[in-house]
Amino acid sequence: MLEIGIIRDQKERVLSGLKKKNASPEMLEMPDRIIARDDERKSTQTSLDNLLSRINKLSDEIGSLFKAGKAAEANAMKSEVAALKEEAKTLEVSLRAIRDDLDEMIIQLPNMPHESVPPGVGAEDNEVFKPWGGPMPELGASALPHWELAEKYNLISFKDGVMLTGSGFPVYKNKGARLQRALIGYFLDRAVEAGYTEIQPPLMVNRETARATGQLPDKEGQMYYIEKDDFYMIPTAEVPLTNLYRDTILQQSDFPVMLTGYTPCFRREAGSYGADVKGLNRLHQFDKVEIVRLEHPDRSYDSLMEMVAHVERLLADLELPYRILRLCGGDMSFNSALTFDFETYSAAQGRWLEVSSVSNFETFQSNRMKLRYRDEDGKTRLAHTLNGSALALARIVATLLENHQTPEGIKIPVALRPYTGFELIN
RNA sequence: GGAAGAGUGGCAGAGCUGGUUGAUUGCACCGGUCUUGAAAACCGGCGUACCUGAGAGGGUACCGGGGGUUCGAAUCCCUCCUCUUCCGCCA
Secondary structure, three states: OOOHHHHHHOHHHHHHHHHHOOOOHHHHHHHHHHHHHHHHHHHHHHHHHHHHHHHHHHHHHHHHHHHOOOHHHHHHHHHHHHHHHHHHHHHHHHHHHHHHHHHHHHOOOOOOOOOOOOOOOOHHHOEEEEOOOOOOOOOOOOOOOHHHHHHHOOOEEHHHHHHHOOOOOOEEOHHHHHHHHHHHHHHHHHHHHOOOEEEOOOOEEEHHHHHHOOOOOOOHHHOOEEOOOOEEEOOOOHHHHHHOOOOEEEOHHHOOEEEEEEEEEEOOOOOOOHHHHOOOOOOOEEEEEEEEEEEOOOOHHHHHHHHHHHHHHHHHHOOOOEEEEEOOOOOOOOOOOEEEEEEEEEOOOOEEEEEEEEEEEEOHHHHHHOEEEEOOOOOEEEOEEEEEEEEEHHHHHHHHHHHOEEOOEEEOOHHHHHHHOOOEEO
């Protein structure tokens, strides 16, 4: 949620940010509407506070009168207070209505894109921040896509998943299951080596938690919901990890807070179809190791680049062809100020697959979450939040199988061998 | 799931027969005096959010969340949540 102060004080910047995110004409009117409504909120607040102040004073007087034994005078004042209370009640109701309306408007505004974000409307306009340096992988004539490899080596059963649950819930078996476990352990170890604190969070969260990181209300339909207990299955570890610091005030010396966690991620992916959902490309449940950082605003972009470098090393060590994109305004998520996507190349499919997304949210999440720090003057200010996948498993497995296939079998990258315990899947 | 008890400021812990209590006190923390330095001692400060004000300051709200009673509630009532203990169940 965008800070009201930014909307008020930097309206021009907000408007140009909205344009970069291809906002509709109605959306461009939003800042003015919000400011007007906020003015109304302030004046209503002032009237209400003044009224309450008078009521408080009168109540004190009534108390003293009773003590002084002047019951008649005290009782006479009660009716006066009663009238004021009616007035206050009316003001309270309208203040709440104004607040709700204001929130509803502000919540519709996306985060402001960082100045380096390229213009554009969709994926085709993303900037290739770092192209793949090596030769494009060429697979032999006998090369197979990962879903066929999975079947050939008995690594994954999509059919069994359908039987147990439904499509998008694969069952990993044998060396396929072991590969999953190896990757999780490897990614976690690397994150911990890099200084992140390992966390194992709940996989279901309550409404307030889902709201604070921005999943609610805008992505409600993408989460699995447990109606009986009013819980949501997490779509990413970002949700519980970042929320660990909800409603807190950090000291500057606490920065950077660095957290990592492995969790399965649950996504309904309503509306997906076709090649997108083939094999491991898009699942309802997949495993992911997430990294999260809470940072001082002055350092958050340096932090972002450190996270990018971390992810890049992982991909390099897995010996996968990858590239880094800087997302354009139109392709960026609602919450993000700047996002780098990592893609690995699926040669068998002839397409790049997103395996990581690393973003700086600036104060967009912390505003909703009330995550602050104390600055030099002792004032509280909103911290910046960042997160990234390091890494999302399913697609990594897909490109790992495809890129490392040989006539003898699938070769496990050297870095991963201590974790798998085998060098070859055959 | 059932029963009983409890949830107060960073922590500990008063207040809970309703009225100068945003809240006694101790610890922690910050500033100062003293000291060669430190400790101790002493003095002072020390919650968050919003409104208002150039500022100093003033005002409002908040004692687990929400609602109610009352002129007035941390204090009484209702409800939800959480924790503790006992019973039940169970990995």
